[in-house]
Amino acid sequence: xxxxxxxxxxxxxxxxxxxxxxxxxxxxxxxxxxxxxxxxxxxxxxxxxxxxxxxxxxxxxxxxxxxxxxxxxxxxxxxxxxxxxxxxxxxxxxxxxxxxxxxxxxxxxxxxxxxxxxxxxxxxxxxxxxxxxxxxxxxxxxxxxxxxxxxxxxxxxxxxxxxxxxxxxxxxxxxxxxxxxxxxxxxxxxxxxxxxxxxxxxxxxxxxxxxxxxxxxxxxxxxxxxxxxxxxxxxxxxxxxxxx
Amino acid sequence: xxxxxxxxxxxxxxxxxxxxxxxxxxxxxxxxxxxxxxxxxxxxxxxxxxxxxxxxxxxxxxxxxxxxxxxxxxxxxxxxxxxxxxxxxxxxxxxxxxxxxxxxxxxxxxxxxxxxxxxxxxxxxxxxxxxxxxxxxxxxxxxxxxxxxxxxxxxxxxxxxxxxxxxxxxxxxxxxxxxxxxxxxxxxxxxxxxxxxxxxxxxxxxxxxxxxxxxxxxxxxxxxxxxxxxxxxxxxxxxxxxxx
Numbered sequence: 455x456x457x458x459x460x461x462x463x464x465x466x467x468x469x470x471x472x473x474x475x476x477x478x479x480x481x482x483x484x485x486x487x488x489x490x491x492x493x494x495x496x497x498x499x500x501x502x503x504x505x506x507x508x509x510x511x512x513x514x515x516x517x518x519x520x521x522x523x524x525x526x527x528x529x530x531x532x533x534x535x536x537x538x539x540x541x542x543x544x545x546x547x548x549x550x551x552x553x554x555x556x557x558x559x560x561x562x563x564x565x566x567x568x569x570x571x572x573x574x575x576x577x578x579x580x581x582x583x584x585x586x587x588x589x590x591x592x593x594x595x596x597x598x599x600x601x602x603x604x605x606x607x608x609x610x611x612x613x614x615x616x617x618x619x620x621x622x623x624x625x626x627x628x629x630x631x632x633x634x635x636x637x638x639x640x641x642x643x644x645x646x647x648x649x650x651x652x653x654x655x656x657x658x659x660x661x662x663x664x665x666x667x668x669x670x671x672x673x674x675x676x677x678x679x680x681x682x683x684x685x686x687x688x689x690x691x692x693x694x695x696x697x698x
Numbered sequence: 699x700x701x702x703x704x705x706x707x708x709x710x711x712x713x714x715x716x717x718x719x720x721x722x723x724x725x726x727x728x729x730x731x732x733x734x735x736x737x738x739x740x741x742x743x744x745x746x747x748x749x750x751x752x753x754x755x756x757x758x759x760x761x762x763x764x765x766x767x768x769x770x771x772x773x774x775x776x777x778x779x780x781x782x783x784x785x786x787x788x789x790x791x792x793x794x795x796x797x798x799x800x801x802x803x804x805x806x807x808x809x810x811x812x813x814x815x816x817x818x819x820x821x822x823x824x825x826x827x828x829x830x831x832x833x834x835x836x837x838x839x840x841x842x843x844x845x846x847x848x849x850x851x852x853x854x855x856x857x858x859x860x861x862x863x864x865x866x867x868x869x870x871x872x873x874x875x876x877x878x879x880x881x882x883x884x885x886x887x888x889x890x891x892x893x894x895x896x897x898x899x900x901x902x903x904x905x906x907x908x909x910x911x912x913x914x915x916x917x918x919x920x921x922x923x924x925x926x927x928x929x930x931x932x933x934x935x936x937x938x939x940x941x942x
Binding site: 462464465467468469470471472473474477512513535536537538539540542543544546547548550562563564565566567570571573574575577578579580581582583584585586587588593594598599601602604605606608609610611686687689691692693694695696698 | 706708709711713714721757779781782784786794806807808809810811817818823824827828829830831837838843845850852853855935936937938939940942
């Protein structure tokens with residue numbers, strides 16, 4: 455029986471990928487994913503069939519992957535963890551529409567998520583309860599996103615922000631900042647990691663008042679501290695509460 | 699110069715560990731961690747010095763690790779991701795108290811977090827914004843934990859619960875259930891994964907009304923769906939919002 459595996463390849467560098475993910479890629483006949491991600495795993499692909507284009511929409515790409523998986527072993531790659539804003543859900547929804555007798559084996563292989571990679575670069579900002587929120591309003595209403603930011607700020611969660619900016623969407627992050635400033639001190643630490651675990655990795659530690667002045671783009675992940683988070687020697691730390 | 703690396707070993711199986719984590723362990727002179735975690739990585743340890751005991755408290759263990767790292771290359775292992783309720787923060791806080799000229803190199807190596815591993819087993823429950831909350835009230839007041847549950851429920855976050863129960867703490871999860879029931883339908887899907895990626899891995903899919911009747915222990919991770927989450931053929935799916 456053929457199979458389709460949705461594989462989280464981690465933040466970028468091959469050394470941050472799990473053995474299980476590598477093995478799935480090496481054993482696959484067809485690899486599907488964004489060109490950017492395909493490029494990151496090139497050494498593992500050799501002469502496999504690749505369905506990878508920057509232009510094709512997520513839905514079309516998933517359809518092509520699912521169709522190929524009816525007769526071949528397919529891997530769909532997602533950066534970070536495939537289960538967090540990745541391809542796991544869309545592929546699973548399509549697979550469940552196929553009659554049982556034709557259905558390929560389905561598996562999600564978890565990877566190191568972008569938020570965990572960014573945290574490791576900043577120090578230890580996620581040692582306490584946290585919320586993960588995407589600012590992309592293509593599929594989610596901006597009002598719901600703002601409500602979630604408000605709730606997360608009220609609950610004193612560390613807040614990790616995916617998709618903080620795109621070329622067209624540059625002002626939402628400022629609105630987010632203004633909402634959180636209602637609940638948190640203006641000196642609350644904010645970490646920005648861009649291109650985590652890739653060649654151009656960069657790290658900035660700023661404050662809630664000033665972080666929107668820094669370079670933030672679609673490859674950035676922003677982590678906003680809670681009321682206990684502090685900065686020491688360019689490390690961002692949210693204490694778990696141990697008395698040392 | 700000597701070094702101390704805090705390494706996330708992933709949920710349990712060696713194949714879910716990253717190459718970077720493995721290499722750090724293989725290259726270390728001293729390995730520090732809970733006996734349970736040391737056991738999981740035994741094939742990588744050979745004849746290294748091991749500081750691993752079930753009885754020693756986190757703070758004592760970290761102190762021993764930091765002391766050893768003044769002259770040797772030390773790895774502190776944490777299950778899942780070392781940066782999420784793991785050892786990264788405590789080690790970093792201690793390292794920053796050491797004068798610069800004596801200080802070993804410090805690094806956090808991110809791993810596959812328990813929440814991502816559990817999600818991959820349940821299907822695709824984390825495809826939308828989510829909150830991660832620990833119910834352990836050893837270091838955090840129960841009132842703050844309840845407030846966070848309330849805020850996360852109000853914001854319609856998918857809610858991932860770490861440390862849902864311990865031997866002594868069995869009723870908090872019921873209080874959590876009652877809080878969330880104020881905001882969400884009683885049929886909201888709830889997934890419970892116990893021992894993810896280990897030999898005794900188990901998966902239960904239940905509902906907000908009934909999940910507390912199921913077996914939940916200190917190795918369980920509980921994921922409570924948002925208002926859009928649904929169950930199909932024993933998979934739990936939170937749709938991202940694509941129209942397919």
